[in-house]
Amino acid sequence: MTTVRSKSLLAAALCGALAVTGCGSGVGSSSQEQIKLLVFGAPEELAAYRTLIDAYEAARPGERVQLVEASDRKDLLARLATSVAGGAPPDVFLMNYRFYGQFAAKGVVEPLDGRIAASDAVDPADYYPVAMDAFKWHDQQLCLPQNVSSLVVYYNRTLFARYGVPEPKPGWTWNDLVGTATAMTRDGRGLVIKGTEAEGAARLPAVHGLGVEPSIIRLAPLVWSNGGEIVDDPDRPTRLALDSPAAREALKSLVDLRLAYGVVPSDAEVEAEDDESRFLNGRLAMLMTSRRATTNFRTITGFDWDVAPLPVYQRPVGVLHSDAYCMTRGSRNKDAAWRFMEYAMSADGQKIIAATGRTVPSHIETSRSPAFLDPNLPPRNSQIFLDAIPTVRALPTVSTWPEIEDLSYGILENAMHRGDRLDDVIRELDAKSRPVFARGENG
Structure with missing residues (x-):
């Protein structure tokens, strides 16, 4: 494995335009290197990313990252779509592979293959392939996965x-x-x-x-x-x-x-x-x-x-279950965005997030380290997550997959709680999913 070496996110207007609250680290900075990172999560999860940003800024004097906090997944998708349409996208956003296809299909996400090839800090061989592959679109690596979780x-x-x-x-x-x-x-x-x-x-x-x-x-x-x-x-x-x-x-x-x-x-x-x-x-x-x-x-x-x-x-x-750092094609500071992504994906960066409990690190060496497997922190049996990786499968990468999940949830919910007949449930799922798949683009 390579030795990870240190290297020396929406525009500020987006926070105002979208009435963003909780824009954290880096607020008020005039640095030309400031980037915007868009994420969503529970308060404990957001605290994990603030910890990562603080460590990055301490390790890279002069670099600044502003955390833009969405309330939930739907809010994040809406904010990203709105900001892209308005010409002020975040530099980096964190998204699950099940949902990024709609943005990949529209050319919103910047391909990373060239930057990866030139990087001393990011070697694809250091990461679990199932997570890396989930973020390939038309054979291009669009995003870098931070985690490789499972149920x-x-x-x-x-x-x-x-x-x-x-x-x-x-x-x-x-x-x-x-x-x-x-x-x-x-x-x-x-x-x-x-x-x-x-x-x-x-x-x-x-x-x-x-x-x-x-x-x-x-x-x-x-x-x-x-x-x-x-x-x-x-x-x-x-x-x-x-x-x-x-x-x-x-x-x-x-x-x-x-x-x-x-x-x-x-x-x-x-x-x-x-x-x-x-x-x-x-x-x-x-x-x-x-x-x-x-x-x-x-x-x-x-x-x-x-x-x-x-x-x-x-x-x-x-x-x-995998989330990745994705760079927007419309980012105005791609070099600074990439430096942050390199740090977040490095052993040092992944150890920070892993120590909070948030992730099963996609970085193989980090996943096997005390940062993830610390027996003094619950769950004691974190090895269960690593044991599952060889069996893990990804759901399809198709641009309309979020719609398919949403429509199926209501139907499955009625089956479980209302007792709808299974044959009717299966027919309804089939009939309603076909036109949504037909509108989708495959990765």
Whole structure:
């Protein structure tokens, strides 16, 4: 691996034009080197990027980075689109591979191959290929991935010990998950809830066994593990393909968590308190989500928690969660933007973000270091994330994928919480996804 060496983000007007609040580091600087970095995240995540920026500015006197904070993913996408249309884009933005295709297709993102080839600090061989490949568009490297996360099952070890339920172990199956979630779903007296609401099992439980959202990105690894596919052609998809027996079985298993077993909160309960907050408050035994929740969960003081791998149908398969630093083609200070990207992607930069709990570093050496695997910081079993990398698959890179995720979420939500017939759900997903895929451009 190469030795990483140190090298010596929207315009300020964008903050005003878009009524940006929380524009952090670098505000008021008159430096010609100031760049703007657009990100979104929970307060703990945003604090991680402020830590990175502070370290960069300390290591590179004269360089300035302004953090532009979006409230959520939709806000980030809207701000980026608006700023590009207005001619004042950020210099760098952080985005998941599932959503950057719409900007890649419109030529918003600056290709990086030339800069990478000339760099002493960024060597593609130092990074996990599955994350690098997710940000290639028409064989060009458009963005540099900071993380290579996957879905895991977070679980409340204190609750498991209280109720004498064995903790999840590597190699556990979907049936094991259902049995464990059932055993952990408790009423206000600590009793196991039996039956379903339809059978009159009545009381709202004090603890739900599992939290998992009814979304494509949660369903995908279950379908793959069962031998099915999410789309008809992973390279050039034209529709969602959940009509195979393997995919249909996985979908039924997901919705049955609510309909048959009642181990996940109802839609009304999720509306009142999202799954992550419910886990934080000790009222959710397990939660299926990615590494980004770790930063928030490290604020927990009332109980012990850890992570377990996804349950298996036929074989272990994970779904890639990866965000990358992307440079806008319209950046007015590309050299300064690249210097920041080099630092953020270096071992030093990735250790800073990894230490906050936010990422599974894409930099291979850093991912195996104490910065990520520190046994004194939860989760103890962070190795689970690294063990999953060889099994991880990426979802399709298509410019209209965000629309596909959005339309499918409502349909899957109705299936899980309203009990819509699976055959109708599958037909509706197929019919509604086809025209959206047809409008899309593949990477």
